[in-house]
Amino acid sequence: MAAQIIDGRKISVEVTEELKKKVEVLKNDHGLQPGLAVVIIGDDPASHVYVNAKEKKANELGILSRKIQLPAETTQDEVLKLINELNNDSAIHGILVQSPPPAHIDEEEIILSISVEKDVDCFHPYNVGRMLIGDENGFKPCTPHGCMVLMEKSGIDPTGKHAVIIGRSNIVGKPMAALLVQKAKGANATVTICHSRTQNMTELVKHADIVVAAIGKPNFVTGDMVKEGAVVLDVGINRVEDASKKSGFRLVGDVDFGSVEPKASWITPVPGGVGPMTIGMLMKNTIVACCNINKINVG
Numbered sequence: 001m002a003a004q005i006i007d008g009r010k011i012s013v014e015v016t017e018e019l020k021k022k023v024e025v026l027k028n029d030h031g032l033q034p035g036l037a038v039v040i041i042g043d044d045p046a047s048h049v050y051v052n053a054k055e056k057k058a059n060e061l062g063i064l065s066r067k068i069q070l071p072a073e074t075t076q077d078e079v080l081k082l083i084n085e086l087n088n089d090s091a092i093h094g095i096l097v098q099s100p101p102p103a104h105i106d107e108e109e110i111i112l113s114i115s116v117e118k119d120v121d122c123f124h125p126y127n128v129g130r131m132l133i134g135d136e137n138g139f140k141p142c143t144p145h146g147c148m149v150l151m152e153k154s155g156i157d158p159t160g161k162h163a164v165i166i167g168r169s170n171i172v173g174k175p176m177a178a179l180l181v182q183k184a185k186g187a188n189a190t191v192t193i194c195h196s197r198t199q200n201m202t203e204l205v206k207h208a209d210i211v212v213a214a215i216g217k218p219n220f221v222t223g224d225m226v227k228e229g230a231v232v233l234d235v236g237i238n239r240v241e242d243a244s245k246k247s248g249f250r251l252v253g254d255v256d257f258g259s260v261e262p263k264a265s266w267i268t269p270v271p272g273g274v275g276p277m278t279i280g281m282l283m284k285n286t287i288v289a290c291c292n293i294n295k296i297n298v299g
């Protein structure tokens with residue numbers, strides 16, 4: 001039986017409409033406009049694509065977007081000085097520095113310098129801790145939060161299910177586990193995390209009701225690894241050469257869609273699955289930041 005497709009593009013349109021309403025309430029009832037500052041250092045082409053997409057989505061929602069482009073040779077002190085200015089700028093509620101910065105920049109120090117109230121990527125240890133203890137008023141990390149919303153909007157309840165996450169990065173794997181294991185509606189899963197040192201990974205994945213693939217290896221998860229009826233969320237975004245494309249490449253996920261889709265009950269495609277949700281969740285965090293800083297609740 002073919003899987004139902006979790007259409008991230010469609011769901012992200014729905015999320016955008018919900019967020020637009022919140023921005024309207026902030027504007028009309030409170031005279032506030034959420035503001036997001038995105039700092040980009042250097043000229044990595046992929047980073048520019050991401051930053052432009054963030055700017056476009058902010059504009060669509062009526063969120064003030066301030067893109068700050070710095071040359072590749074910008075020093076650590078110059079970046080820290082800019083962050084300090086943005087921390088004290090009342091028009092800005094969210095700050096992010098696009099990753100990866102040039103090699104001479106200490107990303108950890110940059111993350112720690114962003115005001116915890118404006119850390120909309122949810123990378124600061126304070127916000128990671130709040131998320132881990134299940135504080136519903138704090139930020140949630142964008143990509144894992146996007147995965148949770150995809151399940152919620154598709155009517156998939158992880159309660160009591162065994163979720164196996166492949167990948168333990170700080171931006172996807174670990175926070176995904178933290179969100180799924182929460183004692184909260186739409187979570188309550190039993191969670192296993194796999195990584196490159198996991199010995200019996202295929203066995204673990206075979207027992208999973210929910211598989212989250214966040215590895216960064218094209219088509220890594222194949223049909224023979226997946227249980228019949230599993231929900232499969234593919235976070236991976238990998239470029240593979242494709243001479244038939246003008247760009248010379250195409251995007252594929254970490255899941256071999258062709259062999260997994262016939263066995264899964266639900267599956268996210270790549271592109272058009274998890275990817276479109278990440279920016280939406282960033283906008284959501286910017287609205288949360290604006291509300292929290294101004295001690296307002298717009299629901």
Ligand SMILES: NC(=O)c1ccc[n+]([C@@H]2O[C@H](COP(=O)([O-])OP(=O)(O)OC[C@H]3O[C@@H](n4cnc5c(N)ncnc54)[C@H](OP(=O)(O)O)[C@@H]3O)[C@@H](O)[C@H]2O)c1
Nearest residue numbers: 143167168169172195196214215216235236237274275278
């Ligand atoms: N959709 C989105 O918006 C979005 C956002 C972020 C990332 N992504 C994509 O998601 C993927 C993962 O990103 P990431 O930042 O989490 O990557 P990452 O930091 O490179 O982490 C990859 C993880 O996969 C594990 N891994 C690698 N090879 C493995 C193997 N053979 N068996 C088991 N585990 C293995 C690694 O284990 P070790 O820890 O042991 O090395 C690591 O924990 C990438 O394709 C990335 O482009 C998408």
